[in-house]
Amino acid sequence: MAQDSEHTTTVDRTSGALYRQVASDLREAITSGSFGESGRLPAEGALAEQYGVSRGTIRQALALLRADGLVTSRRGTRRVVLGGARVQSFSELLSFTHWARSMGEEPGGRLESLVRRPADAAEREQLRLAPGSDVYVALRLRTLSGNPVMVERIVYPPRVGELVAQLPPDVVSHTEFLREHGILFTDADHTIDVVAANADDARLLGCRRGSPLLRERRRTTDPTGTPVEWSQDRYLPGTVAFSVHNSLAASALSRHAREGD
Amino acid sequence: MAQDSEHTTTVDRTSGALYRQVASDLREAITSGSFGESGRLPAEGALAEQYGVSRGTIRQALALLRADGLVTSRRGTRRVVLGGARVQSFSELLSFTHWARSMGEEPGGRLESLVRRPADAAEREQLRLAPGSDVYVALRLRTLSGNPVMVERIVYPPRVGELVAQLPPDVVSHTEFLREHGILFTDADHTIDVVAANADDARLLGCRRGSPLLRERRRTTDPTGTPVEWSQDRYLPGTVAFSVHNSLAASALSRHAREGD
DNA sequence: GAGTGGTCTAGACCACGAT
DNA sequence: TCGTGGTCTAGACCACTCG
Structure with a gap:
């Protein structure tokens, strides 16, 4: 995460949507262990100011991290970093x-x-x-x-x-x-x-x-x-496993009785 | 999907967020086979007018359907109904x-x-x-x-x-x-x-x-x-299987080499 | 070129959790 | 009570697809 003297964070503007760049930056900040022991993220408004974007853009970025299972989110409290982060394109x-x-x-x-x-x-x-x-x-x-x-x-x-x-x-x-x-x-x-x-x-x-x-x-x-x-x-057993993250907000995994092939 | 003479669609206001109600209504419309053979959905703007909500709310609703693998979405073209819909809470x-x-x-x-x-x-x-x-x-x-x-x-x-x-x-x-x-x-x-x-x-x-x-x-x-x-x-084999939907937009499944237990 | 979804903004109000 | 994230609005511009 690049910080300048004004405490604003800059992201690379040359590639893709703004919210993806913010998400990528936050992802790095999370995995590099910023946000300390508590794992509490700054408020959305604070992040918006820090990155110089609107709150909506910050929320789009955080939605990506949420989908990856990197952070929680609920009304009333700051977001919290989740353990067990996994990333795969x-x-x-x-x-x-x-x-x-x-x-x-x-x-x-x-x-x-x-x-x-x-x-x-x-x-x-x-x-x-x-x-x-x-x-x-x-x-x-x-x-x-x-x-x-x-x-x-x-x-x-x-x-x-x-x-x-x-x-x-x-x-x-x-x-x-x-x-x-x-x-x-x-x-x-x-x-x-x-x-x-x-x-x-x-x-x-x-x-x-x-x-x-x-x-x-x-x-x-x-x-x-x-x-x-x-x-x-x-x-072959023992060579591979599949992982899924899901949450109350958005669930993509389902379990079902097996049918015919 | 409830239609009145003005061609606006009404949803039950008594439960939960507006966009979830819209999503639920659209989900029903999709699975009941509206949108015809082509499976092309109305434009976001048209849906917004139809439901009497803003385009942002429609987009939130459609994001849910997207995550469930019910519809596609890409710039330039209408959204399209995907086959193989699966629903599980x-x-x-x-x-x-x-x-x-x-x-x-x-x-x-x-x-x-x-x-x-x-x-x-x-x-x-x-x-x-x-x-x-x-x-x-x-x-x-x-x-x-x-x-x-x-x-x-x-x-x-x-x-x-x-x-x-x-x-x-x-x-x-x-x-x-x-x-x-x-x-x-x-x-x-x-x-x-x-x-x-x-x-x-x-x-x-x-x-x-x-x-x-x-x-x-x-x-x-x-x-x-x-x-x-x-x-x-x-x-026991043959009793259950697990299903996952993922897309370029948001991927929650990952495959990895097996590690220790 | 017209229509579409993708992105971004600025602001508002609300529901909830902590204090 | 106050700060937080959740929801919703209205409008703007852009990138892309297609006829």
């Missing part, structure tokens, strides 16, 4: 490659198969395709520093699949390649449960058939709401 | 009892043990307790319509544990009981992974030792940021 969440690199691991992958075939009923529904549409189905083994970690099955609509089929073999990151070609990922729905390894899983991951895997199913859409992929990732 | 998420009832199942539980003992290092850190503090540890079997579904181990700080120890045996919902006694749950961090059943798990759930369970670890805090419980729930 959207792209790290969706892209195995980004995620691995952010941990300092070397991501790898091997495309086992990529086929074009008619979509079945479930695929048509998930990807909102018309009857008779084709899909591309990719099966990939993912590795961290050479060790098998995850098997991913991704179903693409034709528009996206055609790009994936042209994907050069040396490109590691699916996601980035697609983004560069105009396929945008903006929203994702995830479902997490446990499943038994099938023959393919066992062969690729080097585990026994029937042994448990952590499964993440994900449907990703672009800004218009059009599905761009439907994926099913199966992780 | 915070209390349903934290309380096994509420969750079960919302599905039409009959929740049950059996307290296996409740002990007070000195906290170990991990417990002190999770609950932010001073050295030498005690904790209460509850072990419970949870059932749906009589069938074992989940084993929960909850560690409480003394203040909360003393209440739990007084909990009448006929009270089904932990969470509600605590809320009525002034213990508020407002923020929660969840971690989801797979673990092998130990001897206790196997005995209570009726599965084999070493068989896989879906584990949810959760730390819940009150509005001041003080931890009020640290729980570890283990579900």
Whole structure:
């Protein structure tokens, strides 16, 4: 946090919205342990004056920190820093490659198969395709520093699949390649449960058939709401866990009885 | 959605914030299939006029729907209804009892043990307790319509544990009981992974030792940021799954390499 | 170029928590 | 009672999408 002699705080004006810059600055101040032992933040009005912005902008910034579980907020009292802060960008969440690199691991992958075939009923529904549409189905083994970690099955609509089929073999990151070609990922729905390894899983991951895997199913859409992929990732136990923060204000996680696949 | 002859929409003024009422009304309009095939919502300005509120209030309402993954939003175009809508309240998420009832199942539980003992290092850190503090540890079997579904181990700080120890045996919902006694749950961090059943798990759930369970670890805090419980729930596979929605705008889910327990 | 959502401001009043 | 965050308003300008 940059302080000048007037006790106002300046933020880098060259990138993005003001409230994001303020949020970023506050995030740093929080994680670097400012705000002392009590962890009480200044009042919104004080922050507004300090940053030279309106209270509304400060509130937008604080809403971001709130969503990340960094601070509390309730009427009547100052905001308080929460422990257990966790930070991860959207792209790290969706892209195995980004995620691995952010941990300092070397991501790898091997495309086992990529086929074009008619979509079945479930695929048509998930990807909102018309009857008779084709899909591309990719099966990939993912590795961290050479060790098998995850098997991913991704179903693409034709528009996206055609790009994936042209994907050069040396490109590691699916996601980035697609983004560069105009396929945008903006929203994702995830479902997490446990499943038994099938023959393919066992062969690729080097585990026994029937042994448990952590499964993440994900449907990703672009800004218009059009599905761009439907994926099913199966992780070896002990390699990965998923974390969620939620609060009374905004809850994104849900628990539900398991239905059919 | 209630319409009068002036084409304005009225909402119930008797409960809660205006923007929540608008959000609730829009949520209903969306799920009941208004907005036609295209799924395009009216412009913010039009909604503001329709509801007789300012655009800011409409934006607050839409932010809620956005967080739930019900609608998209981007500059330049109307908002669009997303498929795959999922709704669950915070209390349903934290309380096994509420969750079960919302599905039409009959929740049950059996307290296996409740002990007070000195906290170990991990417990002190999770609950932010001073050295030498005690904790209460509850072990419970949870059932749906009589069938074992989940084993929960909850560690409480003394203040909360003393209440739990007084909990009448006929009270089904932990969470509600605590809320009525002034213990508020407002923020929660969840971690989801797979673990092998130990001897206790196997005995209570009726599965084999070493068989896989879906584990949810959760730390819940009150509005001041003080931890009020640290729980570890283990579900039989096939009984439950966890869902998360996230978007470029606000992401609460994270994936991380598994660390020590 | 017209329409849209994104951002920002300045001010107001209220509900709640602490003292 | 006083300070706090929660809510709401009215208006402004901008960045982006689309025909």
